Amino acid sequence: MLACPVRNCGEALPDIGRSRRCANGHSFDEARSGYLNLLQPQDSRSRQPGDSAEVAAARRRLHDRGTSSDVLRAAVEMLRLRETDVLLEAGCGDGFYAAHLASDSHCQAWGVDISAASVEAAARRYRHCRWIVANADRRLPFADGAFTAVVTVAARLQSNEFRRVLQAGGKLLVGVPSAEDLQEIRGTGRDRSSRVLEECGSDFTLEEQRRVTARIALDAEGIEDVRRSIYRPMQAQPAVAMTVTFSVELFLFTVR
Numbered sequence: 001m002l003a004c005p006v007r008n009c010g011e012a013l014p015d016i017g018r019s020r021r022c023a024n025g026h027s028f029d030e031a032r033s034g035y036l037n038l039l040q041p042q043d044s045r046s047r048q049p050g051d052s053a054e055v056a057a058a059r060r061r062l063h064d065r066g067t068s069s070d071v072l073r074a075a076v077e078m079l080r081l082r083e084t085d086v087l088l089e090a091g092c093g094d095g096f097y098a099a100h101l102a103s104d105s106h107c108q109a110w111g112v113d114i115s116a117a118s119v120e121a122a123a124r125r126y127r128h129c130r131w132i133v134a135n136a137d138r139r140l141p142f143a144d145g146a147f148t149a150v151v152t153v154a155a156r157l158q159s160n161e162f163r164r165v166l167q168a169g170g171k172l173l174v175g176v177p178s179a180e181d182l183q184e185i186r187g188t189g190r191d192r193s194s195r196v197l198e199e200c201g202s203d204f205t206l207e208e209q210r211r212v213t214a215r216i217a218l219d220a221e222g223i224e225d226v227r228r229s230i231y232r233p234m235q236a237q238p239a240v241a242m243t244v245t246f247s248v249e250l251f252l253f254t255v256r
């Protein structure tokens with residue numbers, strides 16, 4: 001399942017208790033909270049790459065307020081996972097989608113994120129999934145064809161790697177913020193649909209496209225968390241309660 005992340009290695013990393021060692025002797029220990037850090041020095045430009053603990057916590061509080069519930073429900077309907085599926089979430093953040101998709105279908109699920117703080121949060125709360133710190137913009141630390149489904153929401157989009165780790169017939173669910181997502185806070189955004197179709201078009205066939213939009217009333221604390229989640233905390237204007245649009249464009253592809 002796991003492949004050694006050391007450059008030019010890629011040997012299998014078998015599961016031996018709480019540590020992993022490849023045939024070339026590279027070894028990795030599980031963190032106390034149960035995740036594996038496979039980040040290599042060349043994978044990160046900063047000492048703590050990806051989202052900070054504060055951003056991960058803000059995003060988790062928003063998930064817990066139900067701001068992603070409609071997207072999750074649509075993902076369940078579109079992916080139709082079964083117990084025999086093996087799911088990967090790329091850029092999993094605090095693990096919300098992987099964990100709930102796994103609970104719903106009883107499938108095995110893995111999450112990968114470059115942020116150790118986010119993966120730590122995922123591992124602490126969702127013990128029924130496997131959590132890995134790795135750079136999803138590089139080679140994913142998994143064997144070819146290890147998964148039957150990959151999901152990525154507002155995160156990484158590397159279609160050639162998704163294709164490599166998926167089996168024949170595998171499914172890819174991509175979610176990107178639509179132009180109206182959080183428009184009350186950051187104005188109208190870009191339409192990212194053509195980029196998704198371009199990136200995935202050569203390896204995948206589009207099966208379904210769906211926009212999921214919810215207007216949710218948040219108090220000032222909730223608005224502050226939205227600001228944190230888009231890396232705009234502590235603005236001059238104090239946060240006030242308001243209704244915010246959460247809108248994600250979902251694309252379901254199958255391996256071509």
Ligand SMILES: C[S@@+](CC[C@H](N)C(=O)[O-])C[C@H]1O[C@@H](n2cnc3c(N)ncnc32)[C@H](O)[C@@H]1O
Pocket residue numbers: 049050051059090091092093094095096112113114115118134135136137138152153154155156
């Ligand atoms: C907008 S968040 C979305 C998180 C999660 N999918 C969700 O919807 O809650 C984007 C995530 O991508 C992660 N990320 C950024 N660069 C990455 C990389 N190169 N490899 C893996 N994850 C990365 C960030 O740490 C962050 O958790």
Ligand SMILES: [Zn+2]
Pocket residue numbers: 004005006009010011022023024025026
């Ligand atoms: Zn190795």
